[in-house]
Amino acid sequence: MENNFYHTKGKFPGILGWLFTTDHKRIGLLYLGATLSFFFVGVMLGLTMRLELIRSGMHIISAQTYNALFTLHGVVMVFLFVIPGIPASLGNFILPLQIGARDVAFPKINLLSWWLFMAGAACAVTSLFTGSGPPDTGWTFYIPYSIRTTTNVSLAVFGVFLIGFSSTLTGMNFLTTIHRMRAPGMTWKRMPLFTWSVYATAWIQLLATPVLAITLTLIILERYLGVGFFDPAKGGDPILFEHMFWIYSHPAVYIMILPAMGAVTDIIPVFTRRNIFGYTAIAASSLAIAFVGYLVWGHHMFTSGMSDTARIIFSLLTFIVAVPSGVKVFNWIASMYKGSIRLDAPFLYVLGFIFLFSIGGLTGLMIGALSTNLHVHGTYFIVAHFHYVIFGGAVFGFFAALHYWYPKITGRMYEEHLAKLAFAVLFIGFNMLYFSMFIAGWEGMPRRYYDYLPRFNTPNLISTIGSWVLAMGLVILFYNLIHSLLSGEESGNNPWEAATLEWQTTSPPLTENFETIPEVTKGPYQYR
């Protein structure tokens, strides 16, 4: 167990050997620790919001505080947890191993990416405590309020800018790695589908994030210099801000979901002992989602006053972008047919993912339709939709991947019964928390309000209790993973008997990943 990357004798001693590392495995773990810490912060913010909303007319915080809470919940969860999420942590750790490489193409730039991420996070956290307090604009920073509010918008936005730069460099790094560093014999069609999904995600990180960068820069310039691009008094157009913001932020949601889908696609063959159904279709669908995802941003703006023609086109494209996701769901189910199912924690989370993501995706079609959208825009229906796809989808996928690759990363196994219990509690809590939001939203409850009419009491009470159940599930999940670090059984190199390359080396991996670079002669999922 001692001859692994945790014990590398590098240039720097102790913790400096981690803070100045260029080893993709260590960088992946640095990201993992950071993003999970921010997830914890985001969960606390969410629980506080739910506590405020437990009953109509009852308050534990002021309206201003509530506005700051939902802004931070969004900023922390979106920019500090889910977007870096799988690509930065598991992508960094697993990708080079999966393609049989010793590291990524640019290890020093990889370290720079992590430093930029931490610097950006520091800015965002500092904005909570300095000046006039944390931003209260919502994570979407809509103009004109984000220009006029005296809260710390500029510092928070600059932090997000740095995180975006980190993301762009990671995208560039992964693209070059996948193009140049695959092991001999690993053709594009022999790559695992997790690698394919990281590849498609990297394209979005590369090309969408710069648009966010310029948009955020323009907010800062507007606040300090009053340039006027989005100010009607100076001839500017606030809706243009919404366009520029969503031109990044819609593709961003595909950054969130594609790697989770990739992990799910890798896990299914291992736990059904079957080859994946429709390898080419799944690979192509990742690219299709990445591409079409650039074309649908207007569906966030159906009530903004855009022309009918524009709205019809965006609605049509939104329906089209759902098709490749549907292809994946069908192929995942087909892959299980006549499989020899092993219902362990990674697979449970996969099943949870498929169920919850499907609900989220189908409700997405509902709100992609113009007629429905006009009624539910700005209500809890939307909040429920995106929590189903992001939390039920991307984050459950992340939990699946965490359990699946846990032995590879730590060399130990987590405790299986506890993991199953955590999943059950999490699943129940999740649906209590968010399904009631569909009901409240459909009935007309607006979002981003710190209070509501008494007729929404019941769904809100169920939702808040659901948040406590969910929190319990998370506690059990992370207790299990952390406790098993210290006392879990040694896993051996390949406890799942999986066929992809990362499992053909030690658990945890050697510093240089492989003793000799393997030669690949077959596909990644040949079990039967």
Place this chain on the structure above:
Amino acid sequence: MTTQETAHTQHRDYTGAKLGMWFFLFTEILLFGGMFLLYAVYRVKFAADFHEAGKEMNLLLGAANTVILLTSSLTMVLAISAIKQGQRTRSIAFQSATILLGLVFLANKYFEWTGHIQHGLYPSAPELLARGNGTTLFYGLYYVMTGIHGLHVVIGVGMIGFVLVLTLRKTVTSADYVKLENTGLFWHLVDIIWIYLFPLFYLIA
């Protein structure tokens, strides 16, 4: 020996290094693309005002800067060509010339900007706002776009300075010059962006 084996064993991948730089340049196109989008929208909306405001741009300085940047791209290419042939001193001379031309560009920009600012034409200035919305946005775009471009010129000059030191230290040589080439690629991008900015601000009058 396959290229990938070389990449693994020698930690050096010329094609990979260039590929990474081209990917990065693509992101810069998107960054400036957002600003060109703004320009397009407001140019269509305020066509007459943009035409009038364009007449106030200093065509001489603008044209001079265009020639300066084009020439600096030439000296950059000559610097790379020299190092490929093992002519270290010549490469150092051409890299220095590129830096010098970049600094002259920035000096010209400084004079242009102070000229406009002294006439009260800067963001939120009362004189500018009094001229109307179209002119306000024209100048807003002018400062933001040439400003962010100027920032990239500063970064580029810094990068060339860095590879200049590497060339002096013989880290960049005829056997390994990809850092110089990639710096050259970045510099050419900075040049090309200016080639688009110049007509959009100086030649629309």
